[in-house]
Amino acid sequence: MTEKKHHTAHHGKKKGEADKEWEPKIVGFLCNWCSYAGADLCGVSRFQYPTNIRLVRVMCSTRVSPHLVLEVFEAGADGILIGGCHLNDCHYMTGNFHTEKRVNLMKKLLREAGIDEGRLRLEWVSASEGEKFSKVVTEFTEEIQKLGQSKVHADDMVKAKVAAADDASETFRLKALVGKEFNLLDKGNAYGDKLDPEKFRGIIDAATEDEFERALILELARIRPMSVKQLGMVMDTPTDRILRHIVLLRQNSKIAMEHPEGFTPVYKTVAIGGEQ
Amino acid sequence: MSSTAPNAGGQTKAEEEDFEPKIIVFCCNWCSYAGADLAGVSRLQMPPYFRVIRVMCSARVDPEFVLRAFQKGADGVLVAGCHPADCHYIGGNYRTRRRIALLRILLQQFGFDPGRLKLAWISAGEGEKFQKTIIEFTDVVNELGPSPIGSSD
């Protein structure tokens, strides 16, 4: 992963001026009932923490969608903290169980996009844990310092990957799987069975990988027509896998084969109706 | 990325925005009509300016129908039948081929662009070919512009 290389490079802090001036930009999403109250308590108690974090209040941590997180990273954030109530303490009963599942997906998507998953952190902070809040923010800021500046805008490929992760997170398939995860695992499915968490994890992971790769193909082939081999090379993904995605994308009229010259067909993303 | 599918087709060129070509498509019941259905089942998108008229065999398409359509202001007429060897009625479409070839000559003699009349073989399995044929023919008719006859009253 490209991010990892940057990580080691930055570790010794021997980069140019730009790096010295750099201050991590961190966004914190806090739920109204626990974490936000905890942050307030932290202030009331005068516990100190670095100034890099900007806090956004949401009613429940589960309001924070993968799309939102990816948008914020796309906008240039170096780290995102999500704070919610402790499990079973959720003001909205089970909201944070969903948050937990969703953060798993976000992390998986971040990995796919080449963003260190350490840049996203989920913490349970109750209304009474003012000190914990300061500790969490301090630690997280240090962590982000170590990871260095986000490379989201480093090159077109990273941009495309983040956009693809964003697109993937918005697919019905991933939303459906993650949205249903808690109920399917804890309450039982349509057959009244509880699914094996391990197995379900596997299904979501595979689906995430699929959807991310498909979205990335569409991102890349939107710019110019590309062949399976070119896509494979750019995406560092086996070409037979790319071809299988193309088969499905063509089936869904999302990508079209351009008349091949020679023996290598190329594909171009079909403009989506709503974008015109 | 939502679950929307593309708005395929070549109808959105700015200069042609006002022109909505009127295209009549004759489909034989057994192959082309089924191919058009398959395009639907496969959700293949195409420009919405054509109207299909189902006939049992493409050989049923009387030259008069084609002329009538043009007379009433059609900008294009497409006749679609089974591939030559596949005809449900054994050899019907061979006759269609000859008939359409003649009609095109006739149209030309009347100063009509023969490109406004097209014959295509589309099998029941060729949803994509139906889509392609419609997109391409719509483009052709777009290029040719409104029929010189225009819509009658």
Next chain:
Amino acid sequence: MAATDKIGAVMVVGGGISGLQSALDLADSGFKVYLVEKQPSIGGTMAQLDKTFPTNDCAMCIMAPKLVSTGRHHNITLVTNAEIMAVDGQAGDFKVTVKQRALRVDASKCTGCGSCAQKCPIETSDEYNENTKIRKAIYVRYPQAVPLVYSIDHDKCIGCGICAEECKAGAVVYDQKESTSEIQVGSIILSPGFDEFDARLKGEYGYGVYKNVVTSIEFERMLSATGPYFGTVMRPSDGDIPEKIAFIQCVGSRDEQVGNAYCSGVCCMYSIKEAIIAKEHGGDIQPKIFFMDMRAFGKEFDEYYNRAQNEYGIEFVRSRVASVFENPETKNLVVKYVEKGEPKEEEFGLVVLAVGLRPPEDAVALSKVIGFELNADGFCQTTVLDPVNSSKQGVFVSGAFSSPKDIPMTVAEASGAAAKAATEIASARDSLVTKKEYPEELDISGKEPRIGVFVCHCGINIGGVVKVPSVAEYARTLPNVAYAEENLYTCSQDTQEKIKEMIKEHDLNRVVVASCTPRTHEPLFQNTIKEAGLNSYLFEMANIRDQCSWIHMHEAEAATKKAKDLVRMAVAKSRLLEPLENLMIDVNQKALVVGGGATGMAAALELAKQGVKVNLVEKEKELGGNLRKLHYLPSGEDPEEFADSLAKEVASNPNITVHIGKGVKDIEGYVGNFKTTLDSGETFEHGTVILAVGAQEYKPEGEYLYGKNPNVLTLLEFKEKLKKGEVKGDSYVFIQCVGSREEGHPNCSRVCCTGTMTAAIKIKEKNPDAKVYVLYRDIRTYGFREEYYKAAAEKGVTFVRFEDDVKPKVEETGGKVQVTVTDEDTGKEVVMTPDYLVLASGTRPYTESEALAPMLKVPMTKEGFFLEAHMKLRPVDFATEGVYLAGLAHGPKFLDESIGQGLAAVARAMTILSKKTLEAEGIVASVDETLCDGCGICVPTCEYKALEIIVDKKDETKKSLDLNIGLCKGCGACVGACPSGALTQKGFRDEQIVAMIDAALEDDVEKQEVRQ
């Protein structure tokens, strides 16, 4: 029919093309059919094929009408997703226990719209596409599937509940249980098809290891427009179009190492087809086929093979490929083989393995449950003389389950098995079939059209794009529309009731439904209005789903406008609709069989056993035909004895009148009503004709000293001498393909290779030291006949291959025959001086056939065999209804195949002879005699010979057109050709089509609304 203890129902096991044919034949001749299929939908292997050889017909195009007819036939019950658990009882009265696995979808509620699958989050590989594509956990096998009912793959489903939420029809039933039922039937037909050989067992070809090594069935899907690549041939490894494709033949066939010594019979042809199609899809692709013997033995197959070489430039290499290796860099494949003794290797972009046919996986279980025997290779055991009987009485077999075979042979056998199954329970015909009763038809003549329009939302399939309420609103404004409404599902049961109510309430006399496609739904609605007393032809459909909302999903405005246009067009036509009557034709329930050989006798006997009076006409002085010339059968039976027993049975059957030593002078009439005159002057009437006139061995006068040297004989002549013990000698040479596969006679005669093996084995049995040479081009002992080739080789028969265009030289030296041939494998010349030279000469049609063709208006091939209606799916039918063909008159074939076709012709004929009256199509042509001037332009446009110009006997200038409604299929080709407007097509009259054209091109909807 007399009271009977037999059950007038048949169970057909397996819903591929074979099962469909059997089911349709039986259901159309008075029997109830239960079609049991293990998949959730019928169609079998043929539904997976892209094209079919040798005509390159689109498989789905020709199969879909059969699928639909089977699905909607009121005497066929589909039992899908099911297996046979137990069979009790005996022939005539079986009790079959059938277990139906849960679909988890209520078939009566599912409309097949597919919304569920669109949203299902679980992807898995699609078996229909041989895993080259993805399907969902709730799925339908293929878009044209019958029944079009989705089902849940329980192994893959996670039970997320989304499909149930999506399904507006409430069809998803997660807790649906499997069900077991007992079904009573009189006969059983087995047509479970075959499995493909598992190419992994041939490790040396790298299937499953190298991505670009695929099986032929996978390649078939790759060629298909509905396959993964939309018909572009691509490498699975990287999507490149392969420049060179290698086809490797006999993978899992003719291979004792893997336990399959038999030849799979179809692979040579399907590989040629796949190579041709690949070449057609991408002109720069260069296919090369590696084969051992090219077995293009069927009707016009060799011409196809020749075209592949000469027109398409496909290369053929005679070699068994040793191994395949992948170039890890390019993923290209290096094919290693030996050609003419020289080891060679060549690199290809893609390798296609022509996998053989295996018995189906459940063959053993099926044989145990039902109690029939399998042969050594695991296929259903049959015999040459009873090719469609299993070893258990009342249980019949057809298709690849009894031996590997192609589609036309399968279809013929399927009809043959249907005939046998029907004979078993002939006394119970019509006992279990139902006929629907309808109320008396309302008279609408002279009444102003009052049209009811029903616009369907189809859940969200239409309503999600098209503004359905505004379409219904618009429909109300159209002239003559008396009522319009919108429905969630117009096809649902409650809406059918609603339609009937509205017809009464609003005095509607025409109905328009705007919903999906008439191809699948028109019969349903027609039935509904018929139940309400309206003639079923007073119905019209507007296709606003498949051809509107689904293809313009992002243009709601334009799609709504189009939907309104389509409704306006349908209403315009509806206004002009009129009740049509399906003309009833009386049927003379007797049969004529021409030809008293094995085929004709088998057919006549089967008809007679079903209670039909048969006239059997034979031109020779004795019944038996070629049976009396064969002398040996490779399987050991005595053909002469068989001929005698058949002839005896025929003679003693009171239903059969035999006309020996007589020819047919004239046949006139049409289906149900033929009249035949024999050259003896006798005449009789009958409802159908079966042509089983046979063919003869070619006498190669002037070739290879035939007719000049007494020791040069044809194969049949030689066998006669052999049988009589007149053959004395130690050395024998057989020359194959005499008068076959050459200029003027390009096709293979199919039987000569096996006939030669039979003779060669007999010689060796009598005289093990005899030297026997067979000079050949390809050995075509297909199917289980491979065993005779093997036996001959094991007995020491020497096989010498000669080049196609370098025929052996035959001279006479000192009274002895001398044969010189260049052995293609070694390039060396071999000289032999045999005691006998046997010419395996081809099969030629009788010249008498030519006289029959014009009488019956049936076509012939350029070689003089009769040409069937469709090479694939109608092998024993003619386009002319009521006339059938069987046996050698259709083309060269073996005894079992001839008998099978004879039986098939019986089943086809019984679909007519079992009825007192035939219902003609409603949509047919009609002629206005006042306008017709008898020009005759229409006559050649009719493929069904329904049109004839009658010249007035008194005034020769007066001509008129005779239109035979019994023969008309309603295509309308003649109507399109008529210059005087005398011909019309009912249901598609000129005014009706013109009204639609005009309506389509009317002013904009908005203006129209203002005008109203």
